[in-house]
Amino acid sequence: MTTQAQPQTAATQAQPQADRPVEVRPPMAMLAELTHRCPLSCPYCSNPLEMAARETELSTADWATIFAQAAEIGVLQLHISGGEPASRRDLEQIVGAAHAADLYTNLITSGIGLTERRLDALVGAGLDHIQLSLQGVDAAMADRIGGYQGGFARKMQVAGWIGAREIPLTLNAVMHRQNLDRLPETVEMAVAMGARRLEVATVQFHGWATRNRAALMPTRAQAREASRIVAEARERLKGVLVIDYVTADHHADYPKPCMGGWGSTGLNVTPDGRVMPCHAAHTIPGFDFPRAPGTHLGTIWRESAVFNAFRGFDWMQEPCRSCERKTRDFGGCRCQAMAFAGDARATDPVCIKSPLHARLQTAAEADAASDQTTLVYRTGP
Amino acid sequence: MSALPDTAVPRLLRGVRTRFDRVRGIWVLLAPERTLRLDQIGAAILAETDGVRSFGEIVDRLAAAYQAPRERIAADAGAFLAALIERRMAEAR
Numbered sequence: 001m002t003t004q005a006q007p008q009t010a011a012t013q014a015q016p017q018a019d020r021p022v023e024v025r026p027p028m029a030m031l032a033e034l035t036h037r038c039p040l041s042c043p044y045c046s047n048p049l050e051m052a053a054r055e056t057e058l059s060t061a062d063w064a065t066i067f068a069q070a071a072e073i074g075v076l077q078l079h080i081s082g083g084e085p086a087s088r089r090d091l092e093q094i095v096g097a098a099h100a101a102d103l104y105t106n107l108i109t110s111g112i113g114l115t116e117r118r119l120d121a122l123v124g125a126g127l128d129h130i131q132l133s134l135q136g137v138d139a140a141m142a143d144r145i146g147g148y149q150g151g152f153a154r155k156m157q158v159a160g161w162i163g164a165r166e167i168p169l170t171l172n173a174v175m176h177r178q179n180l181d182r183l184p185e186t187v188e189m190a191v192a193m194g195a196r197r198l199e200v201a202t203v204q205f206h207g208w209a210t211r212n213r214a215a216l217m218p219t220r221a222q223a224r225e226a227s228r229i230v231a232e233a234r235e236r237l238k239g240v241l242v243i244d245y246v247t248a249d250h251h252a253d254y255p256k257p258c259m260g261g262w263g264s265t266g267l268n269v270t271p272d273g274r275v276m277p278c279h280a281a282h283t284i285p286g287f288d289f290p291r292a293p294g295t296h297l298g299t300i301w302r303e304s305a306v307f308n309a310f311r312g313f314d315w316m317q318e319p320c321r322s323c324e325r326k327t328r329d330f331g332g333c334r335c336q337a338m339a340f341a342g343d344a345r346a347t348d349p350v351c352i353k354s355p356l357h358a359r360l361q362t363a364a365e366a367d368a369a370s371d372q373t374t375l376v377y378r379t380g381p
Numbered sequence: 382m383s384a385l386p387d388t389a390v391p392r393l394l395r396g397v398r399t400r401f402d403r404v405r406g407i408w409v410l411l412a413p414e415r416t417l418r419l420d421q422i423g424a425a426i427l428a429e430t431d432g433v434r435s436f437g438e439i440v441d442r443l444a445a446a447y448q449a450p451r452e453r454i455a456a457d458a459g460a461f462l463a464a465l466i467e468r469r470m471a472e473a474r
Contacts, residue, residue, distance in 0.1 A: 026404050028416055074404035076416050102400070104411040129396045129413040168396030168413050196394070196469040197413055242469050244414070 022312035026074025038084040041147035041377035044209035051381035064097035086113030099126025111158035170197035176216035217367035223248035250364035255332025255348035262310035280335040384463035387437030389473040
C-alpha cells in the first residue's frame with residue numbers, strides 16, 4: 001500500500017556495526033504513541049501508513065511498566081502522543097502512571113476528545129504540560145486540513161479551558177504551502193491563547209506527507225519568508241513567547257540533527273509496544289523492532305541491533321565520515337537517506353555535499369510549483 | 382549591575398521544576414520540551430528561589446552560604462534568572 005520512495009536495496013540496511021563499542025548515554029526523552037486512532041485525518045500525519053489496530057494496543061498496566069523502566073534508565077521527559085491520545089479512555093490513568101514514575105509529562109493532542117472534566121482529571125493525575133496542534137488559523141482551513149468538520153471550533157474551546165486552568169501550553173502549528181502565508185496570524189494566535197511556546201513545524205516529508213508533496217511542499221520564497229517572520233517574532237516577543245522552528249529542510253543546504261543523533265537522546269514506543277529510535281524508523285528495512293514491556297527498555301536501548309545501527313560515527317560513509325559537521329548533524333536523517341538514496345547509511349540528501357542534493361531540491365521545487373490543493377487524507381487503523 | 386532589581390520576587394512558572402536525576406547524578410531543570418542541566422551554582426540559585434524571597438534576599442543568602450562577594454553573586458544569579466525569564470520558564474513580580 002505504500003507509495004513512498006522505494007528502497008533500491010532492501011536486504012542489508014539494518015546490520016549493526018560490529019567491533020568497536022560506542023558509548024551509550026542514557027536516553028532523555030520518550031515518545032509514547034498510545035494509539036494510532038484519531039478523529040482527525042491530517043494529510044501529513046507522522047503515523048505509519050500501516051497502523052496498529054485497536055486490539056493490538058498496549059494496556060494501561062503495560063504502559064505503567066514501560067514508564068517505570070524508562071525512568072529507571074534515565075528518561076526525564078515523556079511525550080504522550082498518538083494518533084490522538086485522548087481517544088484512549090484510560091488516558092488519565094496512563095498520565096497518572098507516568099507521574100508516579102516521576103516523568104515530566106507532556107500531552108500532545110488535537111484537543112478533540114478532551115472535556116473540562118477530563119482536563120481536571122489529567123491535571124489531578126500530574127500532567128505537566130499540553131502541546132496543542134493547530135491545522136490552521138480559521139475553521140475553513142483547519143477543518144479542511146484536519147479533515148474534521150467542527151474540529152477548529154472545538155479546539156478553540158479546549159484552548160480556552162486550558163488557558164482558564166493556566167496549564168502550561170505549547171501551540172504546535174504544522175505549516176505547509178497552503179497555510180504558511182498566515183504565519184503572522186499563527187504567532188498572534190499563540191500569544192492570544194497565552195501559550196508560552198509556539199512550534200512552527202514545517203511539514204516533514206515522511207509517512208502520509210509523502211503522498212501529499214505536490215499539495216503541501218512550501219515554495220522556497222515561503223520558506224525564506226517564514227524564517228524572517230520567526231526571527232522578527234522571536235525578537236519582538238522575548239519573555240512572552242518562545243518559538244521553536246522546524247524549517248523546510250528540502251530547501252535547506254544542511255540537514256537537521258535528526259533525533260539529536262540516532263539512539264542518543266530519545267526513543268519511541270508504538271501503540272503495540274515496538275520500540276524505535278524515531279517514529280519513521282520502520283521505513284528502514286531489515287530491523288526487527290524489540291517489544292516493550294516484554295523486553296526491558298534498558299536492554300533494548302543498550303543492546304538491540306536497531307538502536308546500535310547508527311550510533312556514533314563508525315557507520316558513516318563519505319562525505320559524512322570526514323565531514324567537520326558530523327558531530328553537529330550526525331549525517332542528518334537516516335529515514336530520508338533511505339527514502340532518497342535507498343541506503344540508510346548515506347548522507348541525508350538535504351545536505352549540499354550529497355550527490356542527491358540537486359535531485360532532492362529539483363523535486364521539491366517542482367512540487368512547490370504545483371497548483372494542486374487536493375489532499376490525500378490519512379485513514380484510520 | 383544585576384539584571385533584576387533587589388525587590389523583585391522571582392519564581393519558576395508552573396510546569397517548571399528542578400529534580401535530582403539519580404541516573405546521571407546531576408540536578409536538572411525540567412520545563413516544557415526542555416531539560417536543562419544545572420551546575421552547582423544554578424541548582425543553588427533555584428534552591429533559594431521559592432516565590433517568596435526577593436532577589437535581594439536570595440543574593441544575601443547565597444553570598445553568605447558561599448562566602449562570595451555580593452556583587453558577583455548578584456550578577457551571576459541575575460543573569461541566570463533573567464535567562465530563565467526570557468525563556469518563559471520563570472517570572473519576577
